[in-house]
Amino acid sequence: MAKHHITVTVNGEAHSREVDSRLLLVHLIRDELALTGTHIGCDTTHCGACTVLVDGVPTKSCTVLAVQADGADIGTVEGLAGADGMSALQEGFMQEHGLQCGFCTPGMLMTGTALLAANANPSEAEIREAISGNLCRCTGYVNIVKAVEYAAAKMAGADADAPAAEEAN
Amino acid sequence: MSDAKPRTSAKICGMGHSMKRKEDPRFLQGKGNYIDDITLPGMLWLDIVRSPIAYGKIVNIDASKALEIDGVLAVLTGKDLEAYNLHWMPTLMSDTQMVLPTDTVMYQSQEVAGVIATSRYAAADGVAAVEVEYEPMKPVIDPFQALEDDAPVLRTDKEGQEDNRIWHWEAGDKEATDKIFAEADVVVREKMHVPRIHVASIETCGCVADFNPVEGHLTVYMTTQAPHAIRTVLALVAGHVGLSEEKIRVVSPDIGGGFGGKVPVYPGYVVAIAASVVLGKPVKWIEDRMENLQADSFARDYHMDAEVAADASGKIRALRIKTLADHGYSDAQAAPSKFPAGLFSICTGSYNMENAYAEVDAVYTNKPPGGVAYRCSFRVTEAVHCLERVVDTLAHKVGKDPATLREENFIPKEAFPYHSPLGWEYDSGDYQAAMDKAKEMIGYDDLRREQAEKRARGELMGIGVCSFTEVLGAGPSKDFDILGIKMFDSAEVRVHPTGKAIARFGTKSQGQGHETTYAQIIAEELGLPAAHVQVEEGDTDTAPYGLGTYASRSTPTAGAAGAMAARKIRDKAAKIAAHLLEVSEEDLEWEPGTFSVKGAPDKSVSIQDCAFAAYTNLPEGMEPGMEATNYYDPPNLTFPFGTYICVVDIDRGTGEVSVRRFVAVDDCGNIINPMIVQGQIHGGLTQGLGPALFEEIPYDEDGNNLAGSFMDYLVPTAVETPAWETGHTVTPSPHHPLGAKGVGESATVGAPPAIANAVVDALAHLGVTHMEIPIRPDRVWEILAAKGVAK
């Protein structure tokens, strides 16, 4: 079976590889490029643990062939953090307890990053809709929604000391 | 009953602080280390051939075409393992389970052969190329049919097994209970099925088995919630081929969700280990989602027939439950050995009653073996669902508001410690307080008024109440063991000369945040900043022996062990402080982090000073160093509780149920980290919503698993999940060193009956008393149509 020579830019770094037609993008990222922050959770395009940005568009990388990504600019969770540690969204997840086991988190972060790029001030309903292709089994989503809101507020330059998750007592 | 202010400063960050999690930065930056992230030099891949049929004979396995594929190195079958007597293995419940079959398959997707190859892709091609010829037999799928006289005996491998019964279990005084039923004013009864479900953690199971043929040493990296117990089980299973326990190291890396599904030993792990031993190379096995849903341990699958006897006013007098438990082809539960029906006898719940009797019969069917707990302390979910549903039926029957009926039957707070009719000693409780808070938060009376108005207009709205009592923290060694190993747990704390510490535990976090909460426990007891306490778990070579994390046992057992170990260190530090301050120990006062002289607060030393002195300036005769270990054998279980109230609206056209509001008031005793506790409740509620409305693993009559992927196993998304509202009350556990009770699973237990009760409540005026879960729109619509109210 034919091999294809492809070049992809991942988190700003160009990589060239000879790949089989059937190699899935997620396996290129994880197994060939050793970027294991992108996860695999379902195989049937439901869970979104494998979400990466392909030319800025959040995409389930288990349902894209590596060869389809030839020439693309790919963003993974490893590329989110800036020089000062964490992006506003990563910080939001930490401040609002938006993660527990951490397995769905990279996918959530990539979807959330794309959402905030397109919509600087999403409503709760918009956030819930945007992350509806990313399954989380630990958090019940409440704090993921808050994490995105935190990042939106911070990026808007609003008071970054958004209140942390406190119970409604 | 109000929250105490944290005893420690924000810098120390002991109990009661919402400390941000120490594990988060690595997860947020893609630097977690999950099982599939582990790659070893020369590593091979295992993929598994599985049975497409539910029951039948294996006529032939032809691996020749698979072996022709470039990269495929070997195909392991049951016959290969039989040569080493490794084709069967014991389950945690002293039943047996096949690793790979030699002649018969017992359920769809059962492991049939292992293909070992140099890559993921070649292994998968190999699996597709192995040709297995089967002679199908008619499977036994319905557990009631399995008990009929003409049902074929499934476990012909077990000597003396003449039918499909596994065991019978009972608790309580049958005669006395029957007598109450015979004379009671009111008896209500509901039959219900809590169906087979799956934990479906987003990370599936897997391992990397690495056998070093030179040293005869085996390291297994695996997705396990109980690494130490697994090491012992491996030694028991494979000791006869030279794998003794000192040569086995089990490492549990970061775990992408466990929820009970990562407690058992699955055949895939054993095949990977066998392959690594045979080939002398590391072998990786990673399940895909379909394998995970179709072959790993299921949860629940209890068919219950519940009755409550009461007086005319609705005062509960007795409870009687008869249950059939479908275990699949092997009893491969992960439960304490002496508790075949887990802690089902918690089924009298929050209510004071004269007597109770519960019995469970377990049967074999042609389904995957199990079951595990799915975020539940061993069958508590089934017990609570059963009771909370039938109590609602009673309220309906006697014409009382379901909240009122519950309040009138609560065990009063003065009655604790309370001895339940089925033998538990509840440690503490104040059920009315949780109920009051939940009603206030949701605006209960207003909702009832709204419901009456809507009902008059023909709209269907329901309010569901559930007041559950959990039983956690297995458990005291006199009753609780797994394969004979007592269910203690452990902590080892070392304070370094500079006042920083490492603490290791016998448990294993799968998202619960142990690296943070355990550090807070040490901080609380020692006054060291939690930021300076490094927590480690999961490596059997370094961590002290423990039974692992499941059934909400980490805080009740290992958390207590951490506190006790820290107290030992503090005791030693006190002696050092006295030495440094040149006073007697009795003259010292302890404030978290500081010993000072009574009456002279400026004369003080810090815990860090004491740590440094433990290595540099010891009192004469004192053993150097500053470390302690504790194996904590809890004196009793803990009994968290709560009241949940749920509001649903039903679409009369489609039967769709939408959860409009859900208030959860939990009492888990003293709280270590409020942020994490709330997160646990959010997650638990969502894993209660799933089984209540969406999740189920059904089988057709041919034994096909009909929810074998996320196409049909319906895990709720952010859109279906409501914005949970949480609150809490605090009733400390009197016997736990920190007054804590554990919380990880309360919400999974309490949410399904609250939701089911809300749906039934919406339809109660039509004479509906019960709805089976999952409450699918089509099920609701069938009722609406039958009652003539479908639009």
Add this chain to the structure above:
Amino acid sequence: MIPPQFDYHAPGSLEEALALLGELDDAKVMSGGQSLLPMLKLRLASPANIVDISRIPGLDSITETASFLRIGALVTETALEESEVVAERYPILLDTARVIADPLVRNRATICGNVAHGDPANDHPATMMALRAQMVATGPDGERVIGVDDFFHGLFMTALEPGEILTEIRIPTPGSAGGGAGGNGLRSAGEQSGGAYIKLERKVGDYAVAGAAVQLTLDDSGKVARAGVGLTNLGMAPIRATVAEEVLTGARLVARGGFRGAIDKMRDAITRAPDADEIINAAAQAAADATDPVADRRGSVEYKRNMARVLTARATARALTRAHTPAGG
């Protein structure tokens, strides 16, 4: 889950793609791959060759001409969702795109792929039926236009020949002779149209339990001039509920105001004309009668038939509201 081996081809032009389809054995066209790749991973399909058309320029536009809204082969669901002309003038398309799979899948999934897959559980086919869309198939001999009624042949079967690619979907513009809900009647002044798609799903990402697409064009007297009703996942192929369309056609479903409304009312009373709800219910029942569902985990045959009825009624009501709201509403 690993796909079986195949050869991948990424032609740079339509001509090249058509040539490849002519040369290669057992070739399958892929655009977004969101239906095909999962089938490959499950090893339910194993074509020897995949021809990925996603690099062909010029197939990714949504344009509105006087007669048609033209949707190119590579237009994604997300692009449809973000299109202003769709939001303003074809809300039924927006309804449909928004309930397909999940937002991430929609970033890659294409409308033409959704239609060409021939899956009766897919959502666009019903909407295309309601809209009387035309499918443009391009093959070695050039383009041919296939009416939606002739396009779906059964489970995963369409009118597309092996060497053909669905290059464009043409939807008659609301103002054109097609009138949104098709028919060949000439448009009269003052016409208004609106449509809606409603899907019942168990959760986000699920195939429809049932779905109903309704497109209505009202004449200047408020009567239904043309109606289109399509149904999802209620038979072996997408269903056009023609009897339901006939029931709706000619009916006045919304009362006019003022003096003319009063006259209408008197006339209706004298002739005992059925009121709007009765007509909608009759149409919805006719839609249910047109279905041929199978029982599965989504519900019984009876449930699904009833959902066809309920959803058709709701979609009709929403379509009417939109027809009465300027700019599609």
Add this chain to the structure above:
Amino acid sequence: MRIEEKFTVAASADTVWAFLTDPERVAAALPGAEIAEQIDETTYSGGMSVKVGPLAAAYTGTVAFELDEEAKSAVVHAKGQGKAGMGNADMRMTSRVVALGPGETQVTVEADLSVTGILAQLGRGMMQHVSRKMFKEFTEVLGKELS
């Protein structure tokens, strides 16, 4: 899964009966079916490939005929194993032929179909659609061949 079909053919009962009891002709009328060889008097080996759009599955196995000439009732028992772990299929089909008139015959078919494996698992009633489609095509061919 149970499938029941009833249809009329414009041909005599004997003609229909002759068709339904001829393995070669039945196989020819079922798209994808193939008789390989006769094993004994009533049993044949063969294969069945199902192709529905991109979806493909192939089974190999046996088919046995049990005929009751007098009652014009035929029991066909087909069982097959799918390739590449696709699972097994087992069908016991009873066909009855009743003359409605000299040139009009009613055929009733009752089949118990048991299918295991991924095609049966996909919770979309896929197998029901596929088997209904096959029956439909079969009856169409039957009608065409005999009328």
